[in-house]
Structure formats: C-alpha cells, structure tokens
Amino acid sequence: MTLLQAKNLTTFYGASQALFGVDLTISEGEVVALMGRNGMGKTTTIATICRMLKHREGTLEFAGQNLDQLPSHKAARLGIGLVPEGRRCFPNLTVGENLIATARPGDWTLETVGKFFPRLAERHGQMASTLSGGEQQMLAIGRALMTNPKLLILDEATEGLAPVVRQEIWQAIHKLKSETGMAILVVDKTLKELRQVADRAAILEKGRTVWDGKMGDLTHDLTDQYLGV
Numbered sequence: 001m002t003l004l005q006a007k008n009l010t011t012f013y014g015a016s017q018a019l020f021g022v023d024l025t026i027s028e029g030e031v032v033a034l035m036g037r038n039g040m041g042k043t044t045t046i047a048t049i050c051r052m053l054k055h056r057e058g059t060l061e062f063a064g065q066n067l068d069q070l071p072s073h074k075a076a077r078l079g080i081g082l083v084p085e086g087r088r089c090f091p092n093l094t095v096g097e098n099l100i101a102t103a104r105p106g107d108w109t110l111e112t113v114g115k116f117f118p119r120l121a122e123r124h125g126q127m128a129s130t131l132s133g134g135e136q137q138m139l140a141i142g143r144a145l146m147t148n149p150k151l152l153i154l155d156e157a158t159e160g161l162a163p164v165v166r167q168e169i170w171q172a173i174h175k176l177k178s179e180t181g182m183a184i185l186v187v188d189k190t191l192k193e194l195r196q197v198a199d200r201a202a203i204l205e206k207g208r209t210v211w212d213g214k215m216g217d218l219t220h221d222l223t224d225q226y227l228g229v
C-alpha cells in the first residue's frame, strides 16, 4: 500500500525556486533513500513533505489524504515523524522532558523508547545539552518515535558523529526496519550504509527526481553520474 506519494512538486524560497519537479513514492514498511549531491533539494523535499514549506505545483498525498492545502500546524498529527538535520532537541530540558514534549498515543512511550535506546533511559533526568552527539541523535530519533509516526524521516542522522557512534545509529535504523516495519525515508551521505538498509532510492538533481528504483538496480554508473562517488 502506498503511504506517501509526491508528484511533480515545485517549491520556492520566496522568489527563488528550489524544487522543479520532485516525484517520490513510499510504500508502507519500505525504507527509501533520498539521494543527491549537496544543494540538490533533499532537505527542501523533506520540509515540503512535513509542510514547513508549501509546494506551489504538484500533488502530495499521505495515508490517503491530500496534503496540498494542509496548514503546517496540522501536519504533525498526520503521522510523519521528522528527525531534523542538526538534531534540534531542547537543550535546557531533560531527556525525559524532551521525549514527553512530542508524545502522541501509540506503542511508542517513554518505556518502549527507553527499551529501544537504553542510554536514553539511563539518562532520563539529564539535561539534553549535556548528552554526547550520539546520545543527542538517539534523543532526536526518540522524540520522533514518541509521535508514533507512520513514516519516520531521518535527515543526515549520522552526520558529525564518530564512526563507532554512526554504527550505533545505523544499527538502530536496521532494528526499526526489521522489528517495527515502519516506513522510513533516509537522507545520508554514506552510500554503503544506504545500500544495506534501503529497499529503494530516489535521486535528486537540481531539484528534480532524475532516477528512482530498487536499491539493487542503482548501478555504479548512476552513482558516479549523480552522486559523484
């Protein structure tokens, strides 16, 4: 079943156009990698899906609902959980307070998030500002899980972390995939890891979807051409 369908989205920052025709489909239970070099429109696409930015043309549907006119304050209730670039937890709230702040009813609770990330449970009363980078990233993921999303979006979740900590985040993503069957949209620079976790990929070039397909069909020629690796 299709969960998210974006067709031919165009999005502007004021007069400056950033998306020129983005197509993206995510089915239930699927992990999709959104790829492309710097500045090609990945974060703008995510912001459009989350309704922080409005698209000017095209259509956007999520869980059978048309989002074209949906105001951003209603978007959070849709079931799209965002782990934003740069993590953005509340530094002066405790781990527990950060988690409670985003809670919505469902299977993900303080208890289940704490089981999933034991390091968060251990640091329940600690200020978010005092967490390590990896723990802050776990908290950002935990906050998104607390919204009980149908779709989890991870924007550069492993950026700026030490290799061993990156591995912990990738393991968490693999675990979410295998244990929950949650749909996940992931943006990351590590092609090797994306190949291992994602079922499908979509590649953006200058604000347009130029390729999408099964991860297994993403050839080295394509990655050379569009990702420059």
Ligand code: ATP
Binding pocket: 013, 016, 017, 018, 036, 037, 038, 039, 040, 041, 042, 043, 044, 045
């Ligand atoms: P990166 O990997 O560097 O984050 P990206 O693929 O996520 O890149 P976007 O951040 O979506 O790319 O940027 C797409 C285009 O929109 C770029 O040309 C960028 O300069 C422009 N852009 C992004 N944010 C803004 C903004 N706040 N105001 C104006 N233009 C912006």
